Amino acid sequence: MPQLQFAHFFLGPLATNCYLMHDGKEAVVFDPGGSPEKVLDYLKKNKLGLTAIYNTHLHFDHVTGNHALATASQAPIYANERDAYLMPDNRQASILYGVPPVEDFAFQNLDEGARTVLGTEMRVLATPGHTPGSLSYYLPEYRTVICGDVLFHGDIGRTDFKGGDYPTLEKSIREKLYTLPEDTRVCPGHEEETSIGEEKLYNNYVKA
């Protein structure tokens, strides 16, 4: 089995972390949260075909590049349908930040469960609280979890947006993320990486 390569891009006005994973031929992207030129350049330079786009949740700063990437590649978009209520608000939010409105896109519903992506296991975890449909993508073979705005280095996701709920978020972190191996690399939606072990000890809001 080929070792997968990972790449990372800051996209959009909130410097959302967009992650890419590829096997030398095919690639999948997580949260293209801004104009995706950097991602398209990377795909071209490395001669990669994009086969799927995964969203951790449907806030505008994680989905802005969905339409352009899906149009360029025919890749399907996956997200959880419990976040569909956010789509109309996203147009307003992007105007507020002075970026072009999020273009409509269709997505396929993804629920908790395991699937194989680029030859590796990917466990989709339901981690609601920041939004009701927040998903985290856990790659056990690579000791990595891509968790969107659920857990950050020293911090946790906001729960004051429409549909957010603090007790639900805390439960998701404790039961779905803090139960992963301590050396799991945490790739959050914003700012720098951390690990499950570090957050269990030092997180300012939810300690294990």
Ligand SMILES: [Zn+2]
């Ligand atoms: Zn968010």
Ligand SMILES: [Zn+2]
């Ligand atoms: Zn965000």
